Amino acid sequence: MTEQTRASLFRWLRIAVAIILIALLIPTFLNPEFIDALRGVNFALVLLALVLSVASVASKAWRWGIVLRWRGIVMTPRYLLLSYFISMFFNNFLPSGMGGDAVRAYESARDTGRATESITAVILERGSGMLALFAAGSLALLLYPNHDLPLGVTLLVHGLFIGTVFGIWLLWQDFTGGLLAWFGRRLPGPLQGLWGKITGVYMDFKSYRAQYRLLFDLMLQSVVTLILTIASLWVLIAALGQTVPIGAFAAVIAIATAIDLVPISPNGLGVREGVYVFLLGKLGIASGVGLAFGILIRLLVLVQALVGGVAFLMRGAKGPRATPAETS
Numbered sequence: 001m002t003e004q005t006r007a008s009l010f011r012w013l014r015i016a017v018a019i020i021l022i023a024l025l026i027p028t029f030l031n032p033e034f035i036d037a038l039r040g041v042n043f044a045l046v047l048l049a050l051v052l053s054v055a056s057v058a059s060k061a062w063r064w065g066i067v068l069r070w071r072g073i074v075m076t077p078r079y080l081l082l083s084y085f086i087s088m089f090f091n092n093f094l095p096s097g098m099g100g101d102a103v104r105a106y107e108s109a110r111d112t113g114r115a116t117e118s119i120t121a122v123i124l125e126r127g128s129g130m131l132a133l134f135a136a137g138s139l140a141l142l143l144y145p146n147h148d149l150p151l152g153v154t155l156l157v158h159g160l161f162i163g164t165v166f167g168i169w170l171l172w173q174d175f176t177g178g179l180l181a182w183f184g185r186r187l188p189g190p191l192q193g194l195w196g197k198i199t200g201v202y203m204d205f206k207s208y209r210a211q212y213r214l215l216f217d218l219m220l221q222s223v224v225t226l227i228l229t230i231a232s233l234w235v236l237i238a239a240l241g242q243t244v245p246i247g248a249f250a251a252v253i254a255i256a257t258a259i260d261l262v263p264i265s266p267n268g269l270g271v272r273e274g275v276y277v278f279l280l281g282k283l284g285i286a287s288g289v290g291l292a293f294g295i296l297i298r299l300l301v302l303v304q305a306l307v308g309g310v311a312f313l314m315r316g317a318k319g320p321r322a323t324p325a326e327t328s
Contacts, residue, residue: 014265021270025291028277033288037240038295045239046296052232053300057084059225060129064104066221067121070214073112083107085308086315092267092305101126120204124218127168130257132222134161136230137254144247149282157251160258172209177202229253236300237293244283252279272298 028034061080068075086107087100101122109118138161141147141154170176180202184195208214233253237244244252256275260268273294280290 011266014263018265018269018271021265021274025270025273025277028287028291031288031291033286034291035288037286037289037292040241041292041296042239042241045235046300049232049236049239049296050300050303052228052235054304056225056228056232057081057088057304059221059228060084060125063128063218063221063225064121064125066217067124067214068108068117070211071114071117071121073108073114073117073121075108082308082311082315085304086312087308088301088305089308089312092302093309116200116204119201120208123201123205124208128215128218128222129225131161131164131168132219132226133229133254133257134164136226137161137251140247140250144245147245147248147251148284149248149251149279153251153255153279153282157254160254171202172206177206232300233297236296239296240289240292242285242289242293244280244285248283252276252283255279 058081061084062077064084065075065077065080083104087104089100090103091100105119105122108121109115112118134157137157141149141157177199180199184192184199187195230250230253234246234249237249256272256279259275260272262271264271273291276294276297277287277290280293281287285293
């Protein structure tokens with residue numbers, strides 16, 4: 001089986017999974033609670049949630065710029081923000097399987113001529129955000145233990161945080177680099193060049209382990225991003241006339257985000273909505289309301305992704321991209 005055939009098979013398998021999951025949600029779509037939830041939605045709060053969501057994206061873009069500036073690559077705020085919206089467009093509208101993070105890394109590498117640093121910057125930006133989210137979910141459950149989430153869900157949230165910390169620690173150990181080098185020497189000749197590039201990115205990533213000021217700044221910005229993200233989703237569920245315990249709510253968002261990273265279906269179609277129906281249901285939220293919440297989240301993301309699509313077309317229409325300012 002060729003690589004192209006395997007990719008095609010995987011793509012169709014993901015589409016099949018999405019169809020199955022959506023089919024399983026059809027009874028909830030037809031549930032009067034779902035229709036009533038959408039009819040009674042507070043549009044002013046939805047608009048506020050959108051504003052907070054955009055602010056969260058701007059915070060993520062600034063966080064990305066923090067890493068780039070540390071390496072002497074200065075991007076304009078406009079470039080960073082539009083690139084983030086463009087990455088959302090790729091995530092949500094293109095079936096190519098090329099994630100938005102890969103698009104950001106590719107475009108910044110092309111525009112700066114510094115591929116390794118550009119790729120590492122995206123990895124650090126995303127990694128710090130995930131670490132902050134999982135830490136918040138775990139800490140919130142410890143501080144607010146009175147909730148109705150099953151023990152398995154609670155353990156999963158704590159496991160996500162502990163696993164992420166352990167994974168980062170493992171990647172920053174010298175023996176990990178030695179293991180990668182040992183493996184690379186045993187690869188066939190044609191693959192050693194590619195492996196060398198991967199190892200180069202890894203070594204650049206590992207070089208940040210002692211950059212305590214940068215890591216502190218990243219985590220501080222991640223906290224700002226996290227507050228904006230949680231606030232946006234909190235306002236959105238309030239728009240449906242619902243409130244949930246903050247500890248359990250942070251845990252639900254952490255799990256939903258983690259599952260969203262797994263390529264189960266195209267753009268998490270059916271997965272994201274099913275997760276919210278199940279987890280919010282454990283907190284006493286009706287399944288129809290949970291589904292409405294998931295749909296509203298998707299709509300907010302799609303609005304911002306459309307902005308990214310327009311920005312992408314405008315960049316293409318203008319021809320060659322302007323190279324961002326760069327210092328040595």
